Amino acid sequence: MRRFFALSLATTLLGGCSREDKPPPPVAAPAPTPAQPSPEAAPSKLTLPLPPPPPKEPTAFDKAVQLHAQGRQSGESGNFQEALKHFQQARELAPEWPLPLYDTALTHLLxxxxxxxxxxxxxxxxxxxxxxxxxxxxxxxxxxxxSGRIPKGTFLKFIEAMRSPDPEEMRKKLEALTRSAPNFYPAWRELISYGEGLDEQERRLEKALSLKPDIESKGELMLYKATLMRRRGKDAEARVLLQSLVDDPQWLPSTVNGAKEALTLTLPP
Incomplete structure (x- = not known):
């Protein structure tokens, strides 16, 4: 909870002196003319700080965010049951927020x-x-x-591979997945950047596309394809591909936005 602090200046501005510390009274002076009012005649005006506003009461969504964060902390420490409890509480407070539900699914997968x-x-x-x-x-x-099209547990192994801190270790695990599950397109997609030269990268990209990925992954691959085309010096062809992604309503907003960004910022006009 946010805390507010107020520093009162009343003691500094209004604090009195003891009888012994008071200076002697001033010598009487002639009364000033009306055009020159005495400064002592004017009332002293002190501006004191306003009290701070009361702390804002957290909303249901604020509480959901806090519970979700606690759930992630529990999950990272391996306490999955505690994580699920926090995610459920967050979902009850913010039922339209997808993240707690998403992390609930991921926890069950782990x-x-x-x-x-x-x-x-x-x-x-x-x-x-x-x-x-x-x-x-x-x-x-x-x-x-x-359905048995890829071995059970393949995606969990993929998550473990992607968590590898060492790029070379990650590459080896991904390549092992392409051998144990040749039709597992996420591994092929991640291996594109490991290809030596454009020929190998393009071959892996086309392999991933041939495995009929979901619409989200396919959009990512098409954006990647435009990048490789540009590296080939085919800027005009890449622009045509990107514009087709923008114009076709089948693509997800993430793909369309990525294509628009590439057209505007990445490729020359």
Missing amino acids: MGESAKALQIYEQVDKLAPQGFSDTKRVIECLRREK
Whole structure:
């Protein structure tokens, strides 16, 4: 809670002296003319500070934000049950806020409860149909795990790989995923930047696109493709691709905004 402090100057401005410390009375002086009023005749005006306003009562959303932060702290320390409790309390106070629900799904995924996680991620997608974080990608991958198109637990291994602090360790884990789950497009997408030269990067990008990714991931890949085209010196072709992303209503706002930014700031006019 924010605290307010007020420094009172009343003692400094109005404090009196003891009888012994008072100076002797001044010698009487002739009365001043009306045109020259005595300064002692004017009343002393002291401006005292106004009292501070009372602290603002936190709203329900403020409390939800605090509970969500506590949930994340619990989750980071490995106390998943405590994290879930805080996320639930935050959701009750702010039911339209997707983040506590999203982190609830992620917590269940980290606990190895992929079926439960999928159900909650689908709730997040209904709450934010235009996309929220990587929800659409996670849903598609968990559905593929459920149907047997990729091995169960693949996405959890992907999360572990992406948390690797060392880039070389991350690369090795991602490459291992492409061997154990060749149709797992998020790993191919992350490996693009590790490719040696434009040829290898373009090959990996096309591999990821060929695996029919979700609309969110596909949009990211198309933006990446425009970047690689520019590196090839194909600025005009890249602009055509980016403009098509802006004009086509199928793309999510994140893709459209990324294309607009690239057209305005990245590529030359």
